[in-house]
Amino acid sequence: MPSPVPPLTPTIEIPRTYRVKSFGCQMNVYDGERMAELLAEQGIAAAPEGEEADLVVLNTCHIRERAAEKVFSDIGRLKRQDGSTPLIAVAGCVAQAEGDEIMKRSPAVKMVVGPQAYHRLPEMIRVAAEGKRITDTDMPAETKFDALPPRGQGGRRSGPTAFLTVQEGCDKFCTYCVVPYTRGAEVSRPHADLIDEAKRLVDAGAREITLLGQNVNAWYGKDAKGRKVGLAGLIRELAEIPDLARIRYTTSHPNDMTEALIVAHGEVAKLMPFLHLPVQAGNDRVLKAMNRSHTAESYLKILDRVRAVRPDIALSGDFIVGFPGETDAEFEDTLRLVDAVGYAQCFSFKYSPRAGTPAATMDDQVAPAVMDERLQRLQAAVNRDQYAFNKATVGRTCEVLVERKGKLPGQWLGKSPWLQSVHFVGEAAVGDVVTVELTEAGANSLSARLLSTVPA
Ligand code: SAH
Ligand code: SF4
Ligand code: F3S
Numbered sequence: 001m002p003s004p005v006p007p008l009t010p011t012i013e014i015p016r017t018y019r020v021k022s023f024g025c026q027m028n029v030y031d032g033e034r035m036a037e038l039l040a041e042q043g044i045a046a047a048p049e050g051e052e053a054d055l056v057v058l059n060t061c062h063i064r065e066r067a068a069e070k071v072f073s074d075i076g077r078l079k080r081q082d083g084s085t086p087l088i089a090v091a092g093c094v095a096q097a098e099g100d101e102i103m104k105r106s107p108a109v110k111m112v113v114g115p116q117a118y119h120r121l122p123e124m125i126r127v128a129a130e131g132k133r134i135t136d137t138d139m140p141a142e143t144k145f146d147a148l149p150p151r152g153q154g155g156r157r158s159g160p161t162a163f164l165t166v167q168e169g170c171d172k173f174c175t176y177c178v179v180p181y182t183r184g185a186e187v188s189r190p191h192a193d194l195i196d197e198a199k200r201l202v203d204a205g206a207r208e209i210t211l212l213g214q215n216v217n218a219w220y221g222k223d224a225k226g227r228k229v230g231l232a233g234l235i236r237e238l239a240e241i242p243d244l245a246r247i248r249y250t251t252s253h254p255n256d257m258t259e260a261l262i263v264a265h266g267e268v269a270k271l272m273p274f275l276h277l278p279v280q281a282g283n284d285r286v287l288k289a290m291n292r293s294h295t296a297e298s299y300l301k302i303l304d305r306v307r308a309v310r311p312d313i314a315l316s317g318d319f320i321v322g323f324p325g326e327t328d329a330e331f332e333d334t335l336r337l338v339d340a341v342g343y344a345q346c347f348s349f350k351y352s353p354r355a356g357t358p359a360a361t362m363d364d365q366v367a368p369a370v371m372d373e374r375l376q377r378l379q380a381a382v383n384r385d386q387y388a389f390n391k392a393t394v395g396r397t398c399e400v401l402v403e404r405k406g407k408l409p410g411q412w413l414g415k416s417p418w419l420q421s422v423h424f425v426g427e428a429a430v431g432d433v434v435t436v437e438l439t440e441a442g443a444n445s446l447s448a449r450l451l452s453t454v455p456a
Helices: 026-041 065-077 092-105 118-129 179-183 191-203 231-238 259-267 284-289 296-309 328-341 368-393
Strands: 017-022 055-060 087-091 109-113 134-136 161-165 208-212 220-222 228-230 246-250 274-276 314-321 345-350 397-405 411-415 421-425 433-441 445-454
Touching: 017 026, 026 055, 026 092, 026 118, 026 161, 026 208, 055 065, 055 092, 065 087, 065 092, 087 092, 087 118, 092 109, 092 134, 092 179, 109 118, 118 134, 161 191, 191 208, 191 220, 191 231, 208 231, 228 231, 231 246, 231 259, 259 296, 284 296, 284 328, 296 328, 314 328, 314 368, 328 368, 345 368, 368 433, 421 433
Parallel strands: 017 055, 055 087, 087 109, 109 134, 161 208, 208 246, 274 314, 314 345, 421 445
Antiparallel strands: 220 228, 397 411, 397 433, 411 421, 433 445
16 A cells, blocks of 8 residues: 655644643733634634644743743753644744744744734734744734624633732833843723623622732723723722632732722721732831832831721732842841731742843852852741731731642632632532631641632
């Protein structure tokens, strides 16, 4: 029997299955979900767990060094045993910042698509199917949101917790950060679109919505009556959606923490008592060199005001250790600030020089060993505070939104209002808001006793 002759120009078929892997912040995860919905609308199905997909979208993050390196090792790992590769698209912030480099370094990558252009993926797939490689890192005037299929389309269900991007981009230009370059300028999505998307998410099963933005509290819009509203107004309106139980928002910037938003923390019951407010450092010279445009004291004053209206609020922050020129004494100021606040949780990072940002070429880059030591000390302090916060909540009665089954029989996992992971045993279902008593604290989670179930 004659063996089949391979075609002269190898063409790739339109993929039948996809997998989207997201590596970045919550907004990156949100983009991943929207891309998945878009691909599903094209008739491409999610690849079943454990099975290879025809199309793999690597939804990347550029914020620190290792994030980008991970993309290249991931591309390598996608090679199959027979030497073939799936159709690979690199999306996200590395795509935006290093699209050309990726195309040069990785022949297996057929598509590079930036965070503001992914609504064009279907067209790109058709081009790639003809065997061509294609890059789209435009930041088009038309917004991707208008071109994406509505949430919950085709009966798609949402989990009990959902993300909703309300604002994108950043105009703050902290000297260490790539986000203003990878995401572009600050843009707020229209009020009506957000109310509509939130309602659709709730109809699809969401009980909690986390409003997302690089500077989420810089969001502004016009309500149905044409009045200008800020994030606090949007939160108040979302709180009117009957089946929505909880509202959260992240990430906020200290300079956009308005009085209205602070007041909302004291008045809107559905707004959870949790505030993630990055400060980055506790020393004013370092903060100025970072172009943070707030001081340690002005930051602490904001927290005082929030605590005045919502005494039980759980506080969270981001920190960078080893910013260029940071001395030992300046780092001690960061530890002092941590001690003063008593965070419920924190994210801390070693400074990572990012090409194209002002800090990358500053003098006095801090030695890696010094950064390691500072990070260890900072993390020991925040772990101590997190444990202390968890212990202080033992004995409280609170609501938990059930997110999934636990490992043990009859066990459920969910989140407290203060974003703690809570596990309990009893009669419940995913999506229930149940009342529990917190009984025992660990460093990262708490056990609880089920008191009553409020049907979902
Ligand atoms: N818009 C948010 C979050 C931006 S990125 C904000 O302003 O807070 C999330 C966190 O990554 C930042 O808060 C910062 O702590 C960290 N980060 C950003 N750039 C970094 C860099 N070059 N090196 C180390 N950490 C960085
Ligand atoms: Fe980056 Fe600063 Fe903008 Fe946050 S506020 S995204 S850290 S530039
Ligand atoms: Fe990363 Fe881009 Fe988010 S760089 S942190 S995925 S905005």
